[in-house]
Amino acid sequence: VAKLRWYQGLTGYQWWVLVVATLGWLMDTMSQRLFILARSPALSRLLSTSGIPLEQGDPLVKAWGNYATASMMVGWAVGGFYFGIVGDKWGRAKTLSASILVYSIFTGCSGLSMHAWDFCLWRFLMGCGIGGAFATAATLIAETLPSHSRAFALGLFQALSAVGNIFASFVGWMLIPPSGQMWGISNWRLLFFIGALP
Secondary structure (H helix, E strand, C coil): CCCCCCCCCCCHHHHHHHHHHHHHHHHHHHHHHHHHHHHHHHHHHHCCCCCCCCCCCCHHHHHHHHHHHHHHHHHHHHHHHHHHHHHHHHCHHHHHHHHHHHHHHHHHHHCCCCCHHHHHHHHHHHHHHHHHHHHHHHHHHHHHCCHHHHHHHHHHHHHCHHHHHHHHHHHHHHHCCCCCEECCEEHHHHHHHHHCCC
C-alpha cells in the first residue's frame, strides 16, 4: 500500500480546521508582535503627567513595560488553562472562536488605554485569549486531522505563525511607525486597532 502524503485524503472539514486554526494563531502572533512594537511608545505617553511623552528609555517606562509583558504572560497561562477546560465542554471549534474574539477585543481595548494600569489589564485579558487560541487550535488540529497528516500539519501551524510576526513588523516599521500620529490618532493606538481585526 502506497504511503499517503500529508495532504492526501483530507476532507473539506479537515482543510477548514487547518486553515482556520492556522490563521487564528497567525493573527495571534501578529497581535503579540504589534504589542512589542507599540509597548514603549504607548507607555511613554500613558505615564506622562505633563502631556509631553517620557523618553522610551525612561526607567518608569521600562518598568511598566515589564509589568505589561508579565501581565500578558500570566494571562496566557490562565487562558491556556481555562480555555483548555472549556474546550471539553463547549467543543474545540466554539472555544477557538471565543478565544480569538477575546484576544481581538482586548487588543483593540489596548489602543483605548488611558493609564498604564488599564493598559496592563487589557494585556492580561488579551493574553487569556492568546493562551486559549494556541491550546485550542493545536488540540483541534491534532484531534481532527488523520495520523498521516498530523505531524506535518502541526509543524505548518507553528511555522506559519512567523508570518504573523513578519506582517506585524512590516505594518509597524513601514506603514505605521509606533511613534507619531496619523489622522490625529497616536500610531501606537492604530497598531492595536489593527490587532483587533481578527
